[in-house]
Amino acid sequence: MSQFADSEGSVLRALQAIQETFGYVPDEALDTVAEVCNVSRAEVYGVFTYYSDLRSTLPAPNVVRVCIAEACQASGSDSLVAAIRAELGLDVHAKSRSGETEIAPVFCLGNCALGPAALVNDRLLGRTTVAKIRAALGDPR
Amino acid sequence: MSGSTTVYVPRDAAALSVGAEEIAKRVEDEARKRGKAVEIVRNGSRGALWLEPLVEVSTANGRVGYGPVAPEDVTSLFDAGFLDGAHHQLSLGVVDDHEWFAKQDRLTFARVGVVDPLSVSDYEAHGGLVALRKALTMDPQAIIDEVGASGLRGRGGAGFPAGIKWQTALQAQVGQKYICCNADEGDSGTFADRMLMEGDPFALIEGMAIAGLAVGATQGLIYVRSEYPHAIGALRAAVLLAAESAILGRDVLGSGRVFEVEVRVGAGSYVCGEETAMLESLEGKRGVVRAKPPLPAVEGLFGKPTVVNNVMTLASVPWIISHGASAYRDRGAGRSRGTQVFQLAGNVARGGIVELALGVPLRDLVDGFGGGTRTGRPVKTAQVGGPLGAYLPSSAFDVPMDYESLLAIGAMLGHGGIVVFDDSVNMAKQARFAMEFCAEESCGKCTPCRIGSVRGVETIDKIVAGERRRENLELLLDLCEVMTEGSLCAMGGLTPLPVKSALDHFPEDFGIESVEGSTRGATA
Structure with missing residues (x-):
């Protein structure tokens, strides 16, 4: 996650990286991204819900x-x-x-x-x- | 004959989708079994997608093709002696001499399907890097003048002159500038960007580097949609190879100039193909459209001057610089200069890539190259220019395919995609889908697009159901006008185009006789 700190425009990429790793974006990860990227949780939530690729549950195999x-x-x-x-x-x-x-x-x-x-x-x-x-x-x- | 025979089996996603991987494996196994030395090159696709998997063999007479090859054909190909270019029932002869290819004018797609996409030496052997080397000796203004003189316009759909966009970015007196390649090719019926990225990624990289030199940008970004995993893989590999060969990096081809490229992946939003939404997405935000002005060339990514060009636009630049603006300008019609990479899609017998000078009649593409429908039924319509393009009846197919001619009949060129439908299609259903797609993909920033599309679906349903048909038709036309005039970007602004063209040309599918007064509104 630290690679996304201080990097401009990293909220979406941080969420994509989390999904890449876990297969989905767990709810608590939104707080982590908010903290690392120094933006509000609401902002992160807004990005998360905008993109249809990003998901809140584990996909089927x-x-x-x-x-x-x-x-x-x-x-x-x-x-x-x-x-x-x-x-x-x-x-x-x-x-x-x-x-x-x-x-x-x-x-x-x-x-x-x-x-x-x-x-x-x-x-x-x-x-x-x-x-x-x-x-x-x-x-x- | 000594040494090994070179066999080409495409790795293009479309070729893979119909079994190219299996063919490559079988050719390798069969050659080993028979003690034949073959070198298998995984090229891009030649673009004759109905012939995929298209296998080619290098012979003294040229590259001889066979296709479409099914796994069970491989043994008989060897039996027939295809490694020497011998005849087989799947023979296509020398591919370059095949009518479908010989009649094309491939500039931007010259190397796609011909070279190994991830070989820098193959790229150079086929004319690659000539333009970048030349551009490194040129003044930025001279590069822009050359691009401007070529008449090259944005191939993503808007058709804005590339030279003017570059000039604006050059004049901005700011340190950091960006070159953003729009590779968010979300339009159904278009796949030229994907095929070029997979089949000749260095052409795009070279074009971006030249753009960087021209406007004084040192950083390039490619925004590619997540639905294109093969293109993403090819681009990432190509960027690494380009850096290793100093095509990119801190010292471009030993010139001391800097240009780097980063590949960014989208996340499933159609609107992010709109340039300002793409910039928002690249900034890590919701991909919502920005109001213009300011233009991205003045205030773009992170507020810095940014050239946003489509893959085809940037990939055409190396050809223009190496062959000269006039060679490009000599092709085309009216103010539409150069070539367009047309994409024949949908229900078409011979689908694929047809690159020709702008101005070719639509009929030559659909009936000539395309060979009519794949189902063999009559062509009812073709949607030109993607989901936001008009549905044209076959009686309008004599229209020359250039920006102005299409605009004159209430259509648009868009990204050059042509989706063919046979007579089983219901146009009310297609119109409804256009509104539904807009409702699904609208970014939500402006009301005409966000709400209008939902109301559009409902109103079309009422018309089709016969519910107060005249009043609802009037309402739909009014709604189309509001969306056309009141939307921030092409998503809401052009959705009325497929809807109204379907109404105008095929009113019977809506259960109405004709649409009087429907010429107002929606004329892009």
């Missing part, structure tokens, strides 16, 4: 993000979302979770010519099907 933006819509992301609901029993909404896996929508993964796209942990999928998601979950890289 597997995180699936399904692109629902325009280019993937054009390539059938609606059908993919429906198939995920039917076959995996998971809604692609908010932070839906079942056992080892959580699934969330995302706006664009930059794989717009090979949609629908999904990110399974750190592995990008193109022309995504439920079968491909299943395979990636079995072998998360």
